[in-house]
Amino acid sequence: MQVYADNAATTKVSQTAIDALLPCLTDKYGNPSSIHGFGQAAAREMENARGIIAQCLNAEPREITFTSGGSEADNQALLSAAAAGEKKGKRHIISTAFEHHAILHTLDKLKKQGFRIELLPVYPEGIVRLEDVEKAIGDDTALVSIMYANNEIGTIQPIAEIGALCKERGVLFHTDAVQAAGHLSIDVKAQSIDMLSLSGHKFHAPKGSGVLYVRSGAVPLINVIEGGAQERGKRAGTENIPGIAAMAAALKESCDNMEINTAKVSAMRDRLIRGLEQIPESVLNGHRTNRLPGNVNFCFKGIEGESLLLMLDRAGIAASSGSACTSGSLDPSHVLLSIGLAHEVAHGSLRLSVSEYNTEEEIDHILATVPEVVGRLRSMSPVWESMQKGK
Numbered sequence: 001m002q003v004y005a006d007n008a009a010t011t012k013v014s015q016t017a018i019d020a021l022l023p024c025l026t027d028k029y030g031n032p033s034s035i036h037g038f039g040q041a042a043a044r045e046m047e048n049a050r051g052i053i054a055q056c057l058n059a060e061p062r063e064i065t066f067t068s069g070g071s072e073a074d075n076q077a078l079l080s081a082a083a084a085g086e087k088k089g090k091r092h093i094i095s096t097a098f099e100h101h102a103i104l105h106t107l108d109k110l111k112k113q114g115f116r117i118e119l120l121p122v123y124p125e126g127i128v129r130l131e132d133v134e135k136a137i138g139d140d141t142a143l144v145s146i147m148y149a150n151n152e153i154g155t156i157q158p159i160a161e162i163g164a165l166c167k168e169r170g171v172l173f174h175t176d177a178v179q180a181a182g183h184l185s186i187d188v189k190a191q192s193i194d195m196l197s198l199s200g201h202k203f204h205a206p207k208g209s210g211v212l213y214v215r216s217g218a219v220p221l222i223n224v225i226e227g228g229a230q231e232r233g234k235r236a237g238t239e240n241i242p243g244i245a246a247m248a249a250a251l252k253e254s255c256d257n258m259e260i261n262t263a264k265v266s267a268m269r270d271r272l273i274r275g276l277e278q279i280p281e282s283v284l285n286g287h288r289t290n291r292l293p294g295n296v297n298f299c300f301k302g303i304e305g306e307s308l309l310l311m312l313d314r315a316g317i318a319a320s321s322g323s324a325c326t327s328g329s330l331d332p333s334h335v336l337l338s339i340g341l342a343h344e345v346a347h348g349s350l351r352l353s354v355s356e357y358n359t360e361e362e363i364d365h366i367l368a369t370v371p372e373v374v375g376r377l378r379s380m381s382p383v384w385e386s387m388q389k390g391k
Contacts, residue, residue, distance in 0.1 A: 001361070003317045003358070005317060005358065006319055006353060008179060011204045012357055013246070017249050020246045020249035024241045024245050028041045032046050032241060048245075049247065052248040053247070053251055057186055057213055059213050062216065063216055064212075066240075067209075067235060069199040069200075070199035071199075073210050073212035074102040076221060077145070077197060078093070078145060080214075080222045081142055081145075081174060082113075086142070090139075090141060092138060093116070093141070093142055093145065094144045096128050102176070103145060115142075116140075120133065122338055122339060123339065125286065125290075126335075127287060127290065128158070128162075133165060142172065144171055144174070146173075147178075147179075148184065149292050152351060153335060154294075155287050156180070156292065157175075160192070163193050173193060177196050182203025183258070183293060183294070184258075188213060195213060195218065198210060198211045198251075200243065200247030203250050203251055205249075205250035209244055209247045211247075262293045265293040265294045265354055265355060269293060269294055269295065269296055273288070276370060276371075279370070281300065282298050282299070285298065286339070292353075297349065297350070297351045298349070299336070299345050299350075301344075302384030303348045306321065308350055308377060309321055312350075317365070319352050321333070321350060
């Protein structure tokens, strides 16, 4: 049996997305900047997609800028907010210790430019506390950027409360919603979100298309890609019309079916948690229930996560030990370290992320295989042997 349980890394492209994509390759293939009929047909397809995505977020179409994905959107959001803040003498940016590297590396860049970066703790449950955000905001704060849901441990942050606090204090609020879009209900107006990033391949659209939402009047966008005048002059490059159309269709499908999908996927998640926590010396990472519907993240003491993944792959199970963007690193996950795990424990991590395409039979296979593989690895591990001897 082959089981794909790495949906946090990327998802299977849905038939709905494929059906929206194909006409843009065969019929509506013009450049949307062209004034002839072929170009204008492509432009209409793009603006229709912009409207669909805006509706899914309770935004306005003019507030949607298309990007290549979540990383580009994150970069543009942070750099734009920093530039706007600097003009007002505000050079303080608040974020968290377990953000995606698209955020953390951009913050490192801004730090070198003289900005003061404050990373808030997320505690063992993997959730930032509102009082910490409130305490951190000062007169020189240009931006608060806190992810909607963590990409490794799946914990969901109090976005509406943080948004309301930032609105009250007159501070821009950005959220990286790459893992949340299509899986959790998002209302940028009700949640007082000024900027939001998402990426289509996390909700069954093809890779290569994303969105940056910016509330009208919130902040002037600065270009991170120079060239033509696409996207109101704020994102150069011929738009990826097939990807954009597919992304809009996939997001609408995900939002329309969110209640049904959430019930199904959450039930599979909870089965996995109950089963895997029966393994001795296993640790569930993050809050038990306040997490993404399909996210399960465990550490198994005494083993290496890489060996676990390789043996699971041989058994037909595709999983990960953390973010796919850092899979080549030998260092333990910064996310797991941020919630207080020791290095040697964090090395033995396993992230399973399931979707509505998974089945109960596949969950059975995972629950039968993981304990067996963990046991086999521990039988060969001198670290586990030392632990058993109390060393």
